[in-house]
Amino acid sequence: MIDTVNSWICEIALLTSGFIYIRTIEKREKFRRAALLDAAIFLILAGILIYIVKTEISFGNLFMRMLEFLVIVHFMCVARKLSVKAGIYYAIWAFMSWQILYEIWFMIEVSREYFFKENFIVSVWIECMVFLAGYLIAAFTIAKWMPEKGRKKIGPRQLSAACLTFCVFECIAFAQQNRALTENVERWSILHVSQVLLAVVLYLQNELFKKSEMRQELDMLNFLWKKEQEQYLLSKENIALINQKCHDLKHQIRAIRQLKQEDMEQYLKEMEESIQIYEAIVKTGNEVLDTILTEKSLYCRRHGVTISCVADGTLLDFIQTVDLYAILGNAVDNAVEAVEKFQEKEKRQIDILIYKEKKFLVINVVNPIKENLVYEEEGTFPITTKKDKHYHGFGLRSIEHMAKKYGGCVNIHEEDGCFSLTILIPLPEEREPHRSHF
Template identity: 45%
Template sequence: MDWSLFLTNLWDLLVLWSFTLVFALPLKKRDSRWRSRAALWAGAGSVLFLILVLLLGPGALWVRPPLFFALSAVLFRLCADLTGKSVLYCAVWATVLSDLVFKYDALLRHFLSGRPLLLLSVCTVLLVGLVAGVGLTIARWMPDKGTYHTGPRQLTFALVLWTISLGANLFWAVWAPPSDQITSWALLLLIKFYCATVLYLQHGLFQKSAIRQELAMMNTLWMQHKAQYDLSKETIALINRKCHDMKHQIRALEAVCAGGAREQYLKEVEQSVRIYDVLAKTGNEVLDTVLTEKSLFCEASGIQANCVADGRLLDFMDPVDLYTIFGNALDNAIESVSAIEDRTRRIIDVQVYSEKQMLVIQIINPIAHELTFDAEDLPVSTKEANGYHGFGLRSIRHTAEKYGGFMTVKAEDGAFYLRLLLPRSPRRAPGA
C-alpha cells in the first residue's frame, strides 16, 4: 500500500470538505438534521473515494476532479436549501478553490520534501488562513438571504471556468517538461488564481444585473400604483358626488310622492346608495382613498374589513409609497380570505399605531391553507407566473427599507400577519 499516496489524498479530502463546509455554513439549511447528514456523507464519501483511488493507483489522477465535484455537490444538496443549478454552482466554487490549494501544497512539497513536519505545519497554516479568509469574505457576501439565484448563463460560465481549470491540470500532467517544473507550477497557480478571480467577478456582474432588473420592475410597479391611485381618487370622489346628489333627489321624491310602497322603495334605494357614501376617516387622504377603494370591493365580496388607524402618523410618506404598501397588502389579504368558504371568517384587520419611537403597520387575515415560505422568508405564491409574479411583498419590503424600516411576515394559528416597523422620523435611503 502506498502510504504517501493515501496521506496525500486524505489531506486533499480535508481541503475539499473545508471549502465545501465554509460555503455551506451561510446558506439556509434544509432542516435541523443537516449536520448529521453532512458528517455521515463526509465520512462515507471519503472512504469510498480513498478505496477507489487506491484501487486505480496512478490512473486516479483523471477521476479525482469529477469525484471531488460530485462529493461536494452531494453535500450541498444534503445540507442546503438550494436549487439544482445553485448546488452545481457552489460545487464549482468549492472545487476551484480546493484545486488552488492543491497546487500550493504540491509546490510546497517540492521545496520541503525532506522536512515533513515543517511541510505539514506550513500547509496547515495556509489551509486555515485561506478557509478563514474565504469564510469571512466571499462565502458570506455572495449568498442573497441564505441562497443563490443561479441562472443557466451563470452556471454555464462557471462550468466553463471549471473546465479551463481542469484543462490546465491536464496540460501540466502531460506536457509540462520535467526540467522546468517550478515554472510550470507557477503558471498553473496563476491560472487557478485567475479562474477564481474571474468566477468572483462574474458573480458580481450577474448579481448587479439581477438588482437592476428588480429595480426596473419596482419602478414600473411604482408608476402603475401612482396611476392607479390617481384613478381611484378621482373615481371615489365622483361616486360620492353622485351619491350625494341621489340622496337629495330621493328626499325630494319622498316629499312629493305618497304611498307606503313608494316610501319603502325609496328607503331601499337610499340604503343601497349609503353603501358608497361611507368614507374611511383616518386623517390621511391617501390612506382614506385606498381603504375606501378596497372596502367597496370587500362590501361586494362579503368580506368584513376592520380598520383602527391613525393616518396622521403616515403624513411623512410619499403618497405613491403609501398606496404601494396598503394597496399590495390589502390585495393579498383580499385574495387570501376570498378562498375561505366560511364567510364568517372573511375578516381583514388593518392597524396603524405608534409604539415607542416606531410606527407600526399591521394587517392580519385568516388563511385557508398552510403557507410555504421561500429562501427570502416570503410566502410562495400559488398564482400563475406573470411579469409581476411575487413582487407584491417584495415591493412592500423595498418601500419599508426606503424609509429605514423593515417588514416581517408570519403564518400563525391559522392567520397571516404582515407587520412593518418604521422610524417615526425616518431618513430615506440615498437616491430614494
C-alpha cells in the same frame, strides 16, 4: 506514511472548504445530525479515494470526486437555507478554491524537496499553513461578498455559466495530475495561472448577474411606483365623485319622501341603504390611508369580502403619499386576491392592524389562504401563481423596497391556513396613539 497523511489533510481541507462559503448563510434548524452524516460519508469516500486510487488519472478518481462533490452539495443544503442550485454553485467555488490551494502547496513541496531533504513535520506544517491562509483570505473576501444579506439566489443562466467554467477548470486540474506536466515548472505555472483566471472569471460572472438582477428589479419597481401614483390620483378623484353623487341622491330621496307617496316608501328605503354603501368613508386620521381603505372597502363590499381594520392613521404621516399607497395598496390587493378564492363567506375576511409597538410602526395584514404557498427558497417571498410571471410577483418586493426606504423590514408568516404580512418601520418621533375602528 507521509503521502497518506498529506492526502488526508487535503481531503479534510476539501470538506472544510464547503463550510467556508456558507458560513454567512442563515442556518437551518436541527441540521447537525444530517451534517455529521454527510461528513462521515465524505470521509469514507475520501478513504476509498486515498487507498484505492493512489496515482494516475483514472475513471475511478473522477468518479470518487464526483461523489464527493455531491456530498458537499447535500451538506451545504442541509446545513444552511440554500436551494439545490445555490448549493451546487457554492460547491463549485469550494472545489475550485481547494484545487488552487492544493496546486500551490504541491509546487512548494516539489521545490522544497528539490533543495532540501524530506522532512515529515515540515511538509505537514506547510500544507496546513497553505490551506489555512487561503481559506482565511477566501472567508473574508469572496465568500463574504457573494451572498446578498445572508441569501443567495442562483438563476439557470448563472448556474450554467458556472458549471461550464468549472468543467474547464477541472480539465486543467486533471491535466496537472499528469507527472510529465508537473516536471516542467513553466507549463505547470501556465496551467495554474489559467485556473486562477477561471476563478476570477467566475467571480466576475457572479457580480454581473447580481447587478443585472438588481437592475431588472429596480426597473420593475419604478414601473410599479409610477402605476401606483397614477392609480392613487384616479382613485382619489373617483371617491370624491362618488361622495358628491351620494350627497345629491340623499337630498333627492328626502324630497321624494315629502310627497308622501306610501307606495314608494319601501323602494326609497332600499335605494337609500344601497347608497349608504358608497358613502362609507373611513376616518383614520390620515387622508391617504382613508382613501386607500375606502377604495378597497368599496370593492370588497361589491365582491362579498369583509375588511376589518384597527388603525392609527396619524402614525403614517411621515410616509410619502405614493410610498404609502404602494405599501398598503399592494398588501390589500394581495389579501383580496387570496380570499376571493374561497366560496365560504366566513373565510372571505381580511384583518388590518396599524399601530405603534415601542418605537416602531407596525402594519399587519392577515388573511386566510386556500393552499400553502410555494417559495423560491426558504426565507424568501412566495412565487406568484399568475400565468404572466414576468409582470407579476413584484407586489411583496415593492412593499419591501418601500419599507427599506424608511429603514424598515418585511416579514411573512404562514400558520393554520392564514397568511400574515408584517411591516416594521422605525418611527421618527413619539406620537400619541389615536385608533380608528371600522
